[in-house]
Amino acid sequence: MPGRTRDGGIEPSSGGAKVMCHGAGIAVHVLNGADLGAARMQMALSLGWHIVLACFGVGMPAITLIAEWRGHRSGDSHYRLLARRWAKAMGVLFAVGAVSGTILSFEMGLLWPGMMGVYGEVIGLPFSLEGIAFFIEAIFVGIYLYAWDRLPPRAHLLAGVPIVLAGVASAFFVVSANAWMQRPTGFQVKDGRVVSVDPWGAMFNPATPPMTTHMILAAFMVAGFGMASVYAVAMLRGRRDRYHRLGLLLPLTVAAVITPVQIGVGDWAAHAVADQQPVKLAAMEGVFRTGRGVPLHLGGIAIDGEMRYALELPYGLSLLAHWDPNAEIHGLEEVPPGDRPPVNVVHWAFQIMVAFGFALLALAAWLAWEWRRRRDLPRSPWFLRAAAASGVAAVLALESGWVVTEVGRQPWIVFRVLRTSQAVNPAPGLVYGFVLVTVVYLLLTVATVYVLRRLARDVPVPVAPQERDISGYKVV
Amino acid sequence: MSLPEIMLAVLWVGLTAYVLFGGADFGGGVWDLLAGGAKTGHRQRELIEHSIGPVWEANHVWLIFVIVLTWTGLPSVFAAVASTLYIPLTLAALGIIGRGAAFAFRKVSTELWQRRLFGATFAFSSVVTPFFLGTVAGAIASGRVPLGIARGDLVGSWLNPTSVTAGALAVGVAAYLACVYLTRDAQRAGAADLVAAFRRRALVCGVAVGALSAVGLIVLRADTPDLYTELTSGRALPLLLLSVVAGLASLALMWWRAYVAVRLTAALAVMGLLWGWGVGQYPAPLPGVSLDEAAATDAVLAASLGSLAVGAVLLLPSLWWLYATFQRDRGKSR
Numbered sequence: 001m002p003g004r005t006r007d008g009g010i011e012p013s014s015g016g017a018k019v020m021c022h023g024a025g026i027a028v029h030v031l032n033g034a035d036l037g038a039a040r041m042q043m044a045l046s047l048g049w050h051i052v053l054a055c056f057g058v059g060m061p062a063i064t065l066i067a068e069w070r071g072h073r074s075g076d077s078h079y080r081l082l083a084r085r086w087a088k089a090m091g092v093l094f095a096v097g098a099v100s101g102t103i104l105s106f107e108m109g110l111l112w113p114g115m116m117g118v119y120g121e122v123i124g125l126p127f128s129l130e131g132i133a134f135f136i137e138a139i140f141v142g143i144y145l146y147a148w149d150r151l152p153p154r155a156h157l158l159a160g161v162p163i164v165l166a167g168v169a170s171a172f173f174v175v176s177a178n179a180w181m182q183r184p185t186g187f188q189v190k191d192g193r194v195v196s197v198d199p200w201g202a203m204f205n206p207a208t209p210p211m212t213t214h215m216i217l218a219a220f221m222v223a224g225f226g227m228a229s230v231y232a233v234a235m236l237r238g239r240r241d242r243y244h245r246l247g248l249l250l251p252l253t254v255a256a257v258i259t260p261v262q263i264g265v266g267d268w269a270a271h272a273v274a275d276q277q278p279v280k281l282a283a284m285e286g287v288f289r290t291g292r293g294v295p296l297h298l299g300g301i302a303i304d305g306e307m308r309y310a311l312e313l314p315y316g317l318s319l320l321a322h323w324d325p326n327a328e329i330h331g332l333e334e335v336p337p338g339d340r341p342p343v344n345v346v347h348w349a350f351q352i353m354v355a356f357g358f359a360l361l362a363l364a365a366w367l368a369w370e371w372r373r374r375r376d377l378p379r380s381p382w383f384l385r386a387a388a389a390s391g392v393a394a395v396l397a398l399e400s401g402w403v404v405t406e407v408g409r410q411p412w413i414v415f416r417v418l419r420t421s422q423a424v425n426p427a428p429g430l431v432y433g434f435v436l437v438t439v440v441y442l443l444l445t446v447a448t449v450y451v452l453r454r455l456a457r458d459v460p461v462p463v464a465p466q467e468r469d470i471s472g473y474k475v476v
Numbered sequence: 477m478s479l480p481e482i483m484l485a486v487l488w489v490g491l492t493a494y495v496l497f498g499g500a501d502f503g504g505g506v507w508d509l510l511a512g513g514a515k516t517g518h519r520q521r522e523l524i525e526h527s528i529g530p531v532w533e534a535n536h537v538w539l540i541f542v543i544v545l546t547w548t549g550l551p552s553v554f555a556a557v558a559s560t561l562y563i564p565l566t567l568a569a570l571g572i573i574g575r576g577a578a579f580a581f582r583k584v585s586t587e588l589w590q591r592r593l594f595g596a597t598f599a600f601s602s603v604v605t606p607f608f609l610g611t612v613a614g615a616i617a618s619g620r621v622p623l624g625i626a627r628g629d630l631v632g633s634w635l636n637p638t639s640v641t642a643g644a645l646a647v648g649v650a651a652y653l654a655c656v657y658l659t660r661d662a663q664r665a666g667a668a669d670l671v672a673a674f675r676r677r678a679l680v681c682g683v684a685v686g687a688l689s690a691v692g693l694i695v696l697r698a699d700t701p702d703l704y705t706e707l708t709s710g711r712a713l714p715l716l717l718l719s720v721v722a723g724l725a726s727l728a729l730m731w732w733r734a735y736v737a738v739r740l741t742a743a744l745a746v747m748g749l750l751w752g753w754g755v756g757q758y759p760a761p762l763p764g765v766s767l768d769e770a771a772a773t774d775a776v777l778a779a780s781l782g783s784l785a786v787g788a789v790l791l792l793p794s795l796w797w798l799y800a801t802f803q804r805d806r807g808k809s810r
């Protein structure tokens with residue numbers, strides 16, 4: 001954050017004289033007013049961190065249950081072992097997901113009291129419902145993780161089902177709150193006070209259906225590709241037994257099936273943005289001037305109100321956004337410079353998401369093709385390498401998708417209703433909080449990765465590399 | 477009762493549940509800190525880990541419940557509290573990260589240095605977090621959070637006699653509840669030496685918390701006279717008496733080794749304090765603000781409370797199942 005400028009449409013915060021002092025090579029802000037930049041970076045950091053864990057919280061229980069269920073059905077102990085070990089990792093992920101989510105609910109008030117004080121009640125309903133979902137989730141996580149030996153197998157399997165439902169539901173609720181920030185409906189304001197609210201109307205705003213669907217599918221992709229990556233890496237290191245093959249195949253199949261659907265839903269999301277937030281679409285595509293038959297920009301940099309060095313596909317954008325080569329696209333010129341989001345960030349984030357989306361689609365197609373031909377994984381080590389990278393790719397697509405959504409909404413925190421600069425906590429010294437939170441998240445990241453790697457590594461290498469026996473593997 | 481009043485009551489029920497269940501989990505961390513060296517304290521730590529493990533996440537959700545209901549039901553109060561008290565709240569939030577994450581990490585670690593590192597983080601943040609949350613309660617109780625965004629004193633609002641006493645009391649209450657619960661858990665596990673150890677601590681800690689509450693009243697009298705008057709001669713007096721009587725009864729029951737009954741009286745003593753504060757402060761959530769002014773519109777309150785009522789039908793049996801599964805005598809469990 002140090003030295004960050006507030007460009008492209010973000011207004012300077014009120015009343016903060018900014019002095020830069022350079023100590024030990026880092027610039028430190030000394031402010032006596034609100035520090036909008038620090039608050040936004042803190043929010044982005046904690047959301048961007050939580051969302052990865054949340055995806056595993058949504059997707060991993062389902063995949064684990066499939067393994068447990070197949071273990072019961074087929075009596076194949078590999079599945080049962082996989083399920084137990086995934087549950088072990090889930091215990092860690094849930095704990096970290098829960099605490100990082102809690103911090104978010106604090107931060108909604110610590111950082112954005114100007115929004116919560118007025119509009120907190122408008123998004124209150126989905127968050128209340130989310131509270132119920134969290135309860136269900138936490139209760140059944142406790143039972144599922146700790147009662148393997150206390151419950152009969154069927155009851156144990158059933159205890160996992162509410163976790164899946166609650167995870168999907170909580171993703172739905174929280175994203176519907178975010179969708180409301182994109183497309184605020186269902187309330188009336190008078191003299192800075194909300195005078196009437198239709199809570200269900202706010203929750204089911206027009207942005208909710210595409211956004212929640214896109215997010216829930218993304219969660220399954222991140223969890224599926226992420227889990228598959230672990231086993232792909234192990235197989236590249238020579239552990240090619242049945243245990244690792246199944247550990248790769250099961251989550252990878254789930255993610256591969258979802259990928260094409262996700263791309264269709266992404267297209268739906270793009271249409272919704274074109275209708276509801278034309279400024280965001282213009283930033284995503286780097287369109288400055290309103291016109292018909294607008295080309296699609298691939299790559300490129302926006303400099304002085306112009307896209308440079310981009311590859312142009314004629315009529316591409318009009319066609320994609322409205323299914324009509326001559327459709328009109330609104331350019332950024334329609335709003336004053338102060339109301340435009342930072343174009344390059346949004347444009348590149350969008351390109352990255354789409355590129356990774358298609359790359360993952362290619363991986364899924366490769367798997368499907370070889371499976372149809374030979375009922376087996378592709379033999380090429382490049383397949384394993386790609387599978388090993390797929391988890392990272394899915395996370396990057398996820399994060400850049402959120403950057404498109406959130407940065408593209410700037411300078412509004414509630415689109416066309418409330419500016420981010422009006423919502424931020426005006427108390428001095430937010431930047432110290434941001435530094436502190438960053439340090440804590442760094443430590444948390446290191447510790448989480450370390451602990452998870454330890455859990456993954458506790459698989460003793462079989463004596464004979466060819467072996468099919470897992471009796472030596474511990475549950476940990 | 478009007479909708480805002482129902483909302484407030486539900487909020488207070490959530491707060492009570494958080495203190496009774498989540499608070500005790502923090503208290504477990506306090507005893508973890510005081511359990512002694514890696515060898516001598518090993519069995520105590522194991523008992524604590526066993527008791528907290530399956531339930532702490534569910535217990536923790538009560539806090540989220542309280543936060544979310546506050547911004548849903550009393551948005552302007554939420555904004556005022558969060559913006560003025562952002563320092564202690566940020567510190568509490570970091571403590572929550574440290575506690576939850578380190579606990580989970582320690583559970584799956586095997587090497588001694590890791591268990592020590594994560595254990596120390598878990599235990600340390602278990603002390604710090606209730607303290608800061610307590611200072612927040614003290615700030616609200618002493619009327620130091622005015623309506624509006626960051627209008628209060630950013631430091632003085634939570635560093636003052638009432639807040640510091642409330643912070644200390646929060647740590648004390650957490651520790652006390654934990655050893656009351658742990659005594660019975662140890663008994664169920666058949667560990668006579670641990671029963672004796674936690675019983676002794678419960679007695680000492682109970683006396684200390686009682687004394688601290690008395691000091692708290694004196695502090696209140698000097699620092700927050702309005703609340704003091706309500707507690708000692710107004711509407712909240714019966715609740716204060718309940719707390720005192722239940723607290724004394726707990727000490728007696730602990731002395732006589734009635735480990736199940738003492739759970740109830742200890743909880744009642746804490747509830748008396750919390751509801752005494754609530755009733756004493758009612759109906760002004762912040763100075764000069766009436767509940768009706770601060771409350772959300774009726775449509776929001778009705779929708780949220782209605783959903784919670786439906787949710788409760790799902791939740792209560794599930795919670796019961798959770799506690800029933802793990803309060804049964806433990807066999808080979810892990």
Ligand code: HDD
Pocket residue numbers: 182207210211212214215217218221222262263265266267269270271273353354355356357358360394395397398399400401402403404405406408
């Ligand atoms: C695995 C993750 C993933 C993948 C492969 C894709 N997306 Fe995505 N996208 C997300 C994960 C994501 C997300 C992180 O989940 C977002 C952020 C907000 C949201 O609702 O979903 C998102 C947002 C998002 C938005 C902005 C919605 C808004 O601001 O309201 C659009 C227009 C698209 N996506 C379009 C696409 C297209 C055309 C894709 C085709 C390749 C695509 N996404 C692949």
Ligand code: HEM
Pocket residue numbers: 040041043044047048049051112174175176177178179399402403406407409410412413420
């Ligand atoms: C319900 C879900 C969400 C809510 C309510 C929410 C809310 C917010 C708020 C209040 C801000 C600060 C104001 C602003 O800068 O516009 C913000 C910023 C931001 N959020 Fe979200 N957010 C949600 C989901 C996410 C997720 C999952 C991500 C994941 C990466 C994310 C990424 C960001 C980013 C990158 C910013 C910073 C924007 C900037 O600096 O320009 N958001 N969000």
Ligand code: HEM
Pocket residue numbers: 050051053054055056057058093094095096097098099100101102103104105108134135137138167168170171172174175215219533536537540
């Ligand atoms: C401002 C935005 C957000 C807030 C305030 C928030 C809040 C929370 C809280 C308080 C928890 C802890 C619950 C517990 O103890 O079990 C949590 C966990 C969770 N959140 Fe978020 N969250 C946000 C964004 C998101 C988003 C965008 C998703 C979308 C998928 C999400 C999905 C989840 C899930 C599935 C969990 C449970 C996961 C686990 O425990 O591993 N959250 N969140």
